[in-house]
Amino acid sequence: MSSPRAHDVLILGGGNAGLSLAGRVRRDGCRDVAVVEPKDVHQYRPLLSYVASGMATLADLSRPQDDVVPDGVRRYRSPVVSVDGERSIVHLADGTELGYGDLAVCPGSEVDWDAIPGAREAVGTPSASTSYLPELAAKTWAMLSALTSGRAVFAVASRHVPCFPVGLKPLFVATDHWRRTGVLDAIDVELVVESPRLVDDPRAERELLAAAQEYGVRIRTSTTVESVDATDRTARLRTPHGVDTTHYDALYLAPPHRAPGWIAQSGLATAESDGFVAVDPGTLQHRTFPRVWGLGDAAAVDAMPSGGALRRQVPVVARNIQARRKGTAMQQYDGYSVAPVTTSRSELLLAEFDRERRPEPTTRLVDLARPRRSLLLFDRYLQPPIYWRRLLQGKVS
Ligand SMILES: Cc1cc2nc3c(=O)[nH]c(=O)nc-3n(C[C@H](O)[C@H](O)[C@H](O)COP(=O)(O)OP(=O)(O)OC[C@H]3O[C@@H](n4cnc5c(N)ncnc54)[C@H](O)[C@@H]3O)c2cc1C
Known part of the structure; x- marks a missing residue:
């Protein structure tokens, strides 16, 4: 039997989590990074709330996937159907088998x-x-x-x-x-x-x-x-x-929402993780397979899933991959998450908190938990270009 093609870091899902991590790992010097992502159009999902509020269109939140995959990252188009954590092999729907040095599982969740x-x-x-x-x-x-x-x-x-x-x-x-x-x-x-x-x-x-x-x-x-x-x-x-x-x-x-069924079928979930990838909520390392990591909406991280949470999760996974390889101490994700909520058509507030419900504001210079017009303008008009140009390229902190 020939051995499957292998990548140093393989990432399942090229959404917010997957592409941000791919960009980050590349920036950290890893030369062999691949992403499995079947969708040809990438969507910046936070703008869906504005589409549902008559303040944006689907065109505003959509870009061709190949335009946003970070440079130097290989993309596979066939969806993942299963993961064999014992043999470190990922199976795609078209029959392709992929090996990995480290594997990040981030296929999001579904309604x-x-x-x-x-x-x-x-x-x-x-x-x-x-x-x-x-x-x-x-x-x-x-x-x-x-x-x-x-x-x-x-x-x-x-x-x-x-x-x-x-x-x-x-x-x-x-x-x-x-x-x-x-x-x-x-x-x-x-x-x-x-x-x-x-x-x-x-x-x-x-x-x-x-x-x-x-x-x-x-x-x-x-x-x-x-x-x-x-x-x-x-x-x-x-x-x-x-x-x-x-x-x-x-x-x-x-x-x-629920996790994609193949996560549990592949043995990556536990009874406690409710079908989601069973990781240590601090290190984001899989509880059974040390070379497997989980982040984003698909991972059981004991915190509210959000794009903002990924600003903290992505650097933790990128650094902990290195830490595992070098045998050094791992970093911890504290459960930070964020919710931007409009209070009218012209104002928005930002709720930022950790997994203990303690407020964790990005800045203390202004009170972001109070509705402000500037916050709405930032969320609707400035955050999307930041997402396309910086976050998806791994410039997350
Ligand atoms: C309506 C809405 C509004 C939101 N608003 C905000 C907000 O204002 N602020 C905020 O911080 N967060 C917001 N979020 C949450 C944020 O969008 C998510 O937390 C973030 O997108 C999670 O990223 P992810 O990569 O884990 O999942 P996703 O972005 O869902 O990406 C998962 C990717 O995996 C791919 N995939 C799925 N199955 C497979 C498979 N079998 N094989 C390979 N690839 C696969 C999918 O095609 C997808 O591209 C919002 C979400 C929604 C839906």
Whole structure:
């Protein structure tokens, strides 16, 4: 048997995590880096919230994949179907087998429609939508902006949802729009949040609750959407007090996510990691296979998944690959994550926190947890070019 082609560092998934790590490892001097990424179009997913808020288009967030893969990094186009951690081999759908010195597993997560029976059917109707799928993001704003009376229900899950508080962006931009167009009083706005809090930063939480109160939004926390009936336009809710049903004229969903099935089928998950890559949340090293690393939305890192979290995770994995090879001390990821949330069409706040819910602001010069116009302009217009030109090239810190 011939041995498979091998790469010094092999990365599964060329999204935010995979390309940032590829760029970083290349910049650190590794000459043989390869990425497996089947999608020919790379999307900057944070802008999906702005598409769903009528403030961006899909074209604004899309670039040809080959234009953004860092120079010198080889790309494989066939998707991964399994990983053999014992033999250190990755199997691709086209039959290719790849070996590796170190392997980074970062294929992201996917919407889990099975977790909410009826939700998939509902988003196929004009009365329900989500910003979490590119094909539905523009429809979300069409639905919300067309509403002039009735009940709008915004349901934000937290089960593995990437950066779940950004599910509040369409809510606050829509309520601002309804107020400006004089129909807010005719719309009953209900926010259903699975988490006990809107966001894991007490100061940002206070600001968001104040904004919601100003718009007259009714909030239910610790409440899960159990199922949706698209015909009756109702959602069945599991609240701390029992089961309830709510009617909707417009339903926005930030739906639960799950890991790609091949992670667990390849033995890279454990019962505790719920199908996600079982890594040490500090070092990001796999719990069973020391040459395997996990980061991004696909990894069980005991912190809220977000693009901002990758600014900390990518350098940790890059350095720990070196540390493992040299036998030196490893670095730790502290669970930092970030959620930028609009409070209107013109203002945004930034919630930054670690895995203990301790605020971890990037700067103390200004209070980023207060809504500001400058923050919205940064998030909408400056962050995307930074993503394309710097973050994806591994210039992450
Ligand atoms: C609507 C929305 C809004 C968001 N807003 C924000 C925000 O404002 N701020 C923020 O910090 N974060 C935000 N996020 C979260 C952020 O986008 C993610 O945390 C980040 O993209 C995670 O990067 P990743 O590389 O782990 O996953 P992804 O970016 O999903 O990339 C995974 C890649 O793996 C590839 N892949 C999948 N399966 C396979 C396979 N079998 N073989 C090979 N490749 C595979 C996919 O094609 C994809 O390119 C948002 C996310 C969404 C969906």
